[in-house]
Structures are given as C-alpha cells and as structure tokens.
Amino acid sequence: MATQFADITPRLFPIAPAPKLNVRIAYIAGPSVAAVAAATAQLPQETQGATLDDLAQAPGGELLAWDKACEALEDAIQARDEFNENVLTPLDGMLKSVADAGHDTSALNAYYRQQYAKFDELVGAVSAATDALALTPAFTAIGLAYKIRALAADEFHLNTADNTPLVEAIDADARALLDTAIEHNPWMRGPLIRWQKGYARYQEALRKAQTYYAEVLTPADAAFNLVRDKWPTRYDFSRDPAARKELDDVSYDEIEAISDANWRECYDARLELYRCPAPSATELGVKMKLFVENDDHDLGRAGEVAQHMMHDARRFGRLGSHPIGDxxxxxxxxxxxxxxxxxxxxxxxxxxxxxxxxxxxxxxxxxxxxxxxxxxxxxxxxxxxxxxxxxxxxxxxxxxxxxxxxxxxxxxxxxxxxxxxxxxxxxxxxxxxxxxxxxxxxxx
Incomplete structure (x- = not known):
C-alpha cells in the first residue's frame, strides 16, 4: 500500500531579518596611531591604500623588474635550446645521411645556413637577456649568484665589447649586500672580523694599484710611445746613440716594476680574502663576484680558491657548522x-x-x-x-x-x-x- 502525503504544495517561508552585530569598536588616537597616520599621509597617493601584494607587483617596481629580467632570460634560453634540438640537430643528421649516400648537398647546405643564421639570432637574444639581467639590481646573495652563473654560462669575459657596465653592476650588488649583511651567526663573529679586515686590505690594494696605473704608468707609457713613434718599427737603436739616449730618457722600467708590484700586492690580498671563511652567504657571493670579475679561473691557484668556496658552500648547507673542519x-x-x-x-x-x-x-x-x-x-x-x-x-x-x-x-x-x-x-x-x-x- 503506497504512502499518501497529505499536502506537498511548496510553501514560502518568511526570511528572518539579519542579526545586528553587538560589537563596539574603541578608537584611541594615541601617539603611536598618530605617528603611523602622519607617515602614511606622506606616501604617494597610489600606495596609501595598497596591500603588500600590490606593492610587490607595482609597475616599475624593482622586484618586478628583476622577475621580468629572469623570465626573459629563461625564455630566451629555452627558445635557443629548443631550436637547436628541434631544427639544427635533425638537420645535422640529415646532412650527414645525404652526404654519406653520395647525393648533392648544396641546396640542403643553403637551407642549413639560413637556419643557423636564425640560431645565431637566438644566441644573441640570450646574450642580450643576460646583459639585461646583469644590469638589473639583485636583492639577495642568491640573486647575485644566479646573475654570476648566467654571465659565466654566457662566457661574458670573452666579449669583445666593454664589460665595465656588467662588472660595475655586479660590484654594486655585492656592495649593497655587504651594507645590509647585519644578520650573522654569532659563532661567526671571529670570521666576520677577519673578513672585514681582509676586504678592507683588498680594497686599499686595488685602489693603490689602479691609481698608480692611471696616474703614473699610463702617462709614462704615452710619453714613451710618443718618442718611440719617431722612428720605424724595426729601427736599430744600437747604431744610433742619440736616438737611444732620447728613448732612454723616457724609459719607464722602474715605474712598470712598481706597477707590477702593486698588482701582485692586490692579487695577494684577493687570494687571502678567498682563504677567509665566508661568515654568511653574502660574503660567498662577493667571493664569486671577484672570482669572475678577475678571471681567476685562469690562475694557477684557481683549484685552491675553488676549494675554499666549496667549503663555504658546504658549511651553509650544513646549517651553519663551524668553518674549521675536523x-x-x-x-x-x-x-x-x-x-x-x-x-x-x-x-x-x-x-x-x-x-x-x-x-x-x-x-x-x-x-x-x-x-x-x-x-x-x-x-x-x-x-x-x-x-x-x-x-x-x-x-x-x-x-x-x-x-x-x-x-x-x-x-x-x-x-x-x-x-x-x-x-x-x-x-x-x-x-x-x-x-x-x-x-x-x-x-x-
């Protein structure tokens, strides 16, 4: 027997009024509140009501500029590598197969040259993106390390153009990080003091070498060449005492020896800085910057320097263990x-x-x-x-x-x-x- 419902007609129930909040908010205009309000009023109008996310992603913001530079570089690298993998590599194999079969490869070679020209453009785009990243300020030691890694991968030290802007940008990052590196492990106080003294010695040695080179050696070299250029390139001065004396009067062997000694002193100070245990990742970033900037990978003691930096990296990976090993x-x-x-x-x-x-x-x-x-x-x-x-x-x-x-x-x-x-x-x-x-x- 089926169950019978008495009435299933829909009914409209009245909606209860919304409850009223029974909360009283007390506002006390104390000194701290007044100070915050005064400081906020001095901010630009577009940032006064902005959230932290808004500020981080604001157009023209430095953080956004860094993110965009990193993204542009990664996109350029991906485009270059994909073109190499999907176009050039198969073409290489095709050329070899056609040549091995004894067929004419002139048309295929012409096409390959066209594609390789496109690849050169992609390589140039990577270099341009790398330079753009290098000129964008990095805010952390990790960012500086990423920048140096990108420059090393692009082999910027082989560039025929002037690398001074790139080196100055890296140096600016390192200096900014040094200025803000106030949070050090308390157990690293000794190494921090040693690092600060070592860095000051290196800066003084570098200033001394650069100043002497610019103000003494360079003018002496110019004066010597001015006199030397009076005679042909292969002129035999041993048969011309007067010319020999005139050239000896502007000789700058002693000046050159002093300049060489200054640069050796600078190198010794830099090598001693490499030996200093890095008190934090910031100082390790400075070591890496100096290593790349001075092409120290070409030095006979590059292995020793790399070993010291490896110890630094392992120490930070080990949650700040003591720099002196067992x-x-x-x-x-x-x-x-x-x-x-x-x-x-x-x-x-x-x-x-x-x-x-x-x-x-x-x-x-x-x-x-x-x-x-x-x-x-x-x-x-x-x-x-x-x-x-x-x-x-x-x-x-x-x-x-x-x-x-x-x-x-x-x-x-x-x-x-x-x-x-x-x-x-x-x-x-x-x-x-x-x-x-x-x-x-x-x-x-």
Whole structure:
C-alpha cells in the first residue's frame, strides 16, 4: 500500500531579518596611531591604500623588474635550446645521411645556413637577456649568484665589447649586500672580523694599484710611445746613440716594476680574502663576484680558491657548522677503514700475531686521535658515532658500519639486532642526511 502525503504544495517561508552585530569598536588616537597616520599621509597617493601584494607587483617596481629580467632570460634560453634540438640537430643528421649516400648537398647546405643564421639570432637574444639581467639590481646573495652563473654560462669575459657596465653592476650588488649583511651567526663573529679586515686590505690594494696605473704608468707609457713613434718599427737603436739616449730618457722600467708590484700586492690580498671563511652567504657571493670579475679561473691557484668556496658552500648547507673542519679526525677515520680493509685482505702467514700486534697498535693510535678530538662538524660527530656503533654491537656485522653499511650482511645484521643498536644507527643516518653526507663515501 503506497504512502499518501497529505499536502506537498511548496510553501514560502518568511526570511528572518539579519542579526545586528553587538560589537563596539574603541578608537584611541594615541601617539603611536598618530605617528603611523602622519607617515602614511606622506606616501604617494597610489600606495596609501595598497596591500603588500600590490606593492610587490607595482609597475616599475624593482622586484618586478628583476622577475621580468629572469623570465626573459629563461625564455630566451629555452627558445635557443629548443631550436637547436628541434631544427639544427635533425638537420645535422640529415646532412650527414645525404652526404654519406653520395647525393648533392648544396641546396640542403643553403637551407642549413639560413637556419643557423636564425640560431645565431637566438644566441644573441640570450646574450642580450643576460646583459639585461646583469644590469638589473639583485636583492639577495642568491640573486647575485644566479646573475654570476648566467654571465659565466654566457662566457661574458670573452666579449669583445666593454664589460665595465656588467662588472660595475655586479660590484654594486655585492656592495649593497655587504651594507645590509647585519644578520650573522654569532659563532661567526671571529670570521666576520677577519673578513672585514681582509676586504678592507683588498680594497686599499686595488685602489693603490689602479691609481698608480692611471696616474703614473699610463702617462709614462704615452710619453714613451710618443718618442718611440719617431722612428720605424724595426729601427736599430744600437747604431744610433742619440736616438737611444732620447728613448732612454723616457724609459719607464722602474715605474712598470712598481706597477707590477702593486698588482701582485692586490692579487695577494684577493687570494687571502678567498682563504677567509665566508661568515654568511653574502660574503660567498662577493667571493664569486671577484672570482669572475678577475678571471681567476685562469690562475694557477684557481683549484685552491675553488676549494675554499666549496667549503663555504658546504658549511651553509650544513646549517651553519663551524668553518674549521675536523681534518685530523677525518684523516684518522680514513686510516681506520684502511686498517680494516688491509686486515681482511691480508694474505695468510705462519704466525699472524706479530702483524696483529702492529695493526692493533696503529688502530689504537688512530682511535685515540678520534676520541680526543672535539668535533666541529656533523661529519666528525658521525665518524665518532660509527666507531662507537662498531664497538657497541660486538658482532661481525658491526665492522661493516665503517666499511660498507649498505651491504646485505650489515642490513640483515641490523634488522636482527638489538633495538638500541637500531635506534643508534637510525640517529647516525639522520645526522648524515642533515649534513648531506654519504656514509659509503666517508673515509673512502
């Protein structure tokens, strides 16, 4: 039996009036409020009611200009690379195939030249976008590093045009970052003072070298050439004493020697600055700027300089660990690994006790270095914990904690081992992950 509804005619229910807020807002025109109101009134009319997002994206804003410059560069690089991949590379393959088949390639070569001309335009667009980015102020050390990386990728130091505006723009970024770099790790106070003194010495040496070059060496060189140009290029002055004396009177060998000494002093000051631990990422950006600006990648000590900057980068990646590494500790840990490898691969002898006693003495000496060391890096702490884990386990798989913790034997031994050992090894792996450390490579 179907259910019957009495009345299903729609009904219109009256809408209740909206509730009234029962909130009273008190406004107190105190000194702070009055000061904020006065400062706001002095802002440009278009920014007085703007939000933070509005200000960040305002037309003509410096931040927007930087974003647009980065976007333009990335677009130019993408267009160049896509053209190379989709047009030039297939054309190269086609030309080779046609030539290998013995067919005439003149028409295809003409087409290839046309396409390569387009590619040259795209390469020029990348260079133009790179220059535009370099001339746009960077606001952070990361931005400066991005700018330097773009210039290095474009090989701007090989440009035939004057690179002075680009170098001056990078220098302006570095100076601005130095002026605002007031937030340093308190543990880096010593390195900061050393950096400031080193940078001041470098600036003074650079000023001295540039001033002497411009005000003394350059006029002396011009005066010498003015006299030298009186005679032909291959003129034999040894047969003309009068000409020889006139040329000797304007000789500037001593001036040139002094200028060379000034530039060597400047180089030494810059090299010492590279050796200074960077107190923050800002100073690392300055090092990179100087490295590119002075073409120091061509120097014989470029590897040493790069090593110092690598240490800086690793330190910042390790959450601000101390700049002085655990060199002695890490060296001792590597020695322990070698001793274990030698022990396992040592050929059988009639009486191994003598060799064992010598090896035990070496191991004891290495372990004492590690025990006595006060760790300054997470890497040093991990080395100590791995040795502690090896002795705590007291099982054959424990030796693999130093040699090869990824081996199946170690993994299975750890799985079947004590929970406290599992927790200790988990802590070692956590520290290694935080430090960006590969356990299999440590000490290898």
């Amino acid at each position: 060199e002695a500790l890490n060296k001792a840990f590597a020695g322990l690994r070698r001793e274990m490898i030698d022990y396992q691969t040592r050929p059988a002898v009639e009486d191994p006790r003598i060799e064992d006693d010598k090896a035990d003495a070496r191991v004891d000496a290495l372990e004492k270095v590690i025990y006595d060391a006060r760790c300054k890096t997470i890497e040093g702490v991990v080395a100590k914990l791995r040795i502690g884990f090896q002795h705590a386990v007291e099982s054959s798989y424990g030796d693999l904690a130093l040699l090869n913790p990824s081996s199946p034997e170690f993994v299975e031994g750890l799985r079947m081992g004590d929970m406290s050992h599992q927790m200790l090894w988990a802590a070692i792996e956590d520290l290694a992950r935080i430090a960006g450390l590969n356990l299999a490579e440590q000490g290898a």
